[in-house]
Amino acid sequence: xxxxxxxxxxxxxxxxxxxxxxxxxxxxxxxxxxxxxxxxxxxxxxxxxxxxxxxxxxxxxxxxxxxxxxxxxxxxxxxxxxxxxxxxxxxxxxxxxxxxxxxxxxxxxxxxxxxxxxxxxxxxxxxxxxxxxxxxxxxxxxxxxxxxxxxxxxxxxxxxxxxxxxxxxxxxxxxxxxxxxxxxxxxxxxxxxxxxxxxxxxxxxxxxxxxxxxxxxxxxxxxxxxxxxxxxxxxxxxxxxxxxxxxxxxxxxxxxxxxxxxxxxxxxxxxxxxxxxxxxxxxxxxxxxxxxxxxxxxxxxxxxxxxxxxxxxxxxxxxxxxxxxxxxxxxxxxxxxxxxxxxxxxxxxxxxxxxxxxxxxxxxxxxxxxxxxxxxxxxxxxxxxxxxxxxxxxxxxx
Ligand code: CS2
Numbered sequence: 242x243x244x245x246x247x248x249x250x251x252x253x254x255x256x257x258x259x260x261x262x263x264x265x266x267x268x269x270x271x272x273x274x275x276x277x278x279x280x281x282x283x284x285x286x287x288x289x290x291x292x293x294x295x296x297x298x299x300x301x302x303x304x305x306x307x308x309x310x311x312x313x314x315x316x317x318x319x320x321x322x323x324x325x326x327x328x329x330x331x332x333x334x335x336x337x338x339x340x341x342x343x344x345x346x347x348x349x350x351x352x353x354x355x356x357x358x359x360x361x362x363x364x365x366x367x368x369x370x371x372x373x374x375x376x377x378x379x380x381x382x383x384x385x386x387x388x389x390x391x392x393x394x395x396x397x398x399x400x401x402x403x404x405x406x407x408x409x410x411x412x413x414x415x416x417x418x419x420x421x422x423x424x425x426x427x428x429x430x431x432x433x434x435x436x437x438x439x440x441x442x443x444x445x446x447x448x449x450x451x452x453x454x455x456x457x458x459x460x461x462x463x464x465x466x467x468x469x470x471x472x473x474x475x476x477x478x479x480x481x482x483x484x485x486x487x488x489x490x491x492x493x494x495x496x497x498x499x500x501x502x503x504x505x506x507x508x509x510x511x512x513x514x515x516x517x518x519x520x521x522x523x524x525x526x527x528x529x530x531x532x533x534x535x536x537x538x539x540x541x542x543x544x545x546x547x548x549x550x551x552x553x554x555x556x557x558x559x560x561x562x563x564x565x566x567x568x569x570x571x572x573x574x575x576x577x578x579x580x581x582x583x584x585x586x587x588x589x590x591x592x593x594x595x596x597x598x599x600x601x602x603x604x605x606x607x608x609x610x611x612x613x614x615x616x617x618x619x620x621x622x623x624x625x626x627x628x629x630x631x632x633x634x635x636x637x638x639x
Contacts, residue, residue, distance in 0.1 A: 342629035
């Protein structure tokens with residue numbers, strides 16, 4: 242039986258990695274919750290199994306989760322569990338990597354500094370660095386978060402941490418494949434809990450996609466449908482620029498216009514045509530290897546966004562804009578100078594201004610800096626500076 246230690250047990254992991262792994266058979270999963278014990282407590286009373294409500298198709302019981310360890314309750318059991326795992330995987334969202342806008346480990350980050358000071362480990366990066374420093378057998382470290390070159394960036398962050406902490410890692414033992422993950426997974430509502438008869442149920446769409454760099458150190462589950470490829474980048478860029486880019490445009494522009502759900506925003510004729518144009522412009526920036534997929538992919542995305550039954554909230558997508566806007570809008574804008582991408586960046590700027598003007602909190606690790614930027618003399622430049630993109634001010638301000 243193979244074992245995965247998975248960091249970050251949000252709905253996405255429970256609808257994606259755990260579902261694929263349950264289908265593969267022959268593997269189990271121990272999860273790590275870096276912050277709150279809430280999900281562990283909810284799952285523990287039901288023996289760590291839960292219902293996956295695959296919208297429109299089936300109710301599935303996922304039974305491969307064996308335990309959930311909570312970092313704030315002690316780091317040693319987590320390091321012990323990591324020592325024998327075949328795969329260490331992560332869905333900790335963009336901010337869980339503690340990277341600067343240049344993609345390097347943020348040595349100003351208080352949790353990274355705390356880990357470096359030798360306190361009880363709190364970060365994914367700290368856990369992986371310490372685990373690899375003691376590792377003598379092969380292990381695959383699999384990032385499953387939305388980031389361009391997620392595995393490569395994770396490896397660099399771990400290497401920077403290890404150097405600063407004076408930990409010696411034998412890199413021969415570990416590989417960090419890049420991967421593209423996709424499955425739209427809303428937050429659980431009371432309605433889903435009631436239909437599924439499970440307080441820990443997870444709603445998700447029927448569609449699921451996973452493309453992984455063929456670079457494993459040690460065994461790998463027989464995940465169905467997964468594509469193993471030499472180069473994931475074209476697939477990552479397709480998904481991040483088209484799906485996530487369109488999502489963020491719908492979220493920022495849609496919320497300001499008073500919509501609540503993705504299916505409402507995509508039914509607005511102006512937003513719909515902006516999303517269609519964003520996909521065309523983003524598609525034109527993609528590597529040739531995936532260009533022929535663009536029209537079919539764009540069409541399929543519109544159908545996925547129209548899914549009323551999914552009830553996917555725009556405010557779920559809008560959070561952490563400072564982490565998402567760079568790879569969802571700015572890279573496409575740099576490669577295309579597209580007027581629609583300029584509008585997309587404005588949608589984020591207007592969203593930040595509207596929330597601040599209404600005294601509403603921003604759900605973003607840089608919330609404080611955003612409010613200061615919005616209230617400054619040159620708010621657009623100040624906001625772009627937060628994203629390390631002041632060079633784009635001339636394009637954005639026209
Ligand atoms: C969404 C993603 O919340 C968000 O930012 O854009 O979670 C999106 O639903 C997934 O990446 C789909 O695979």
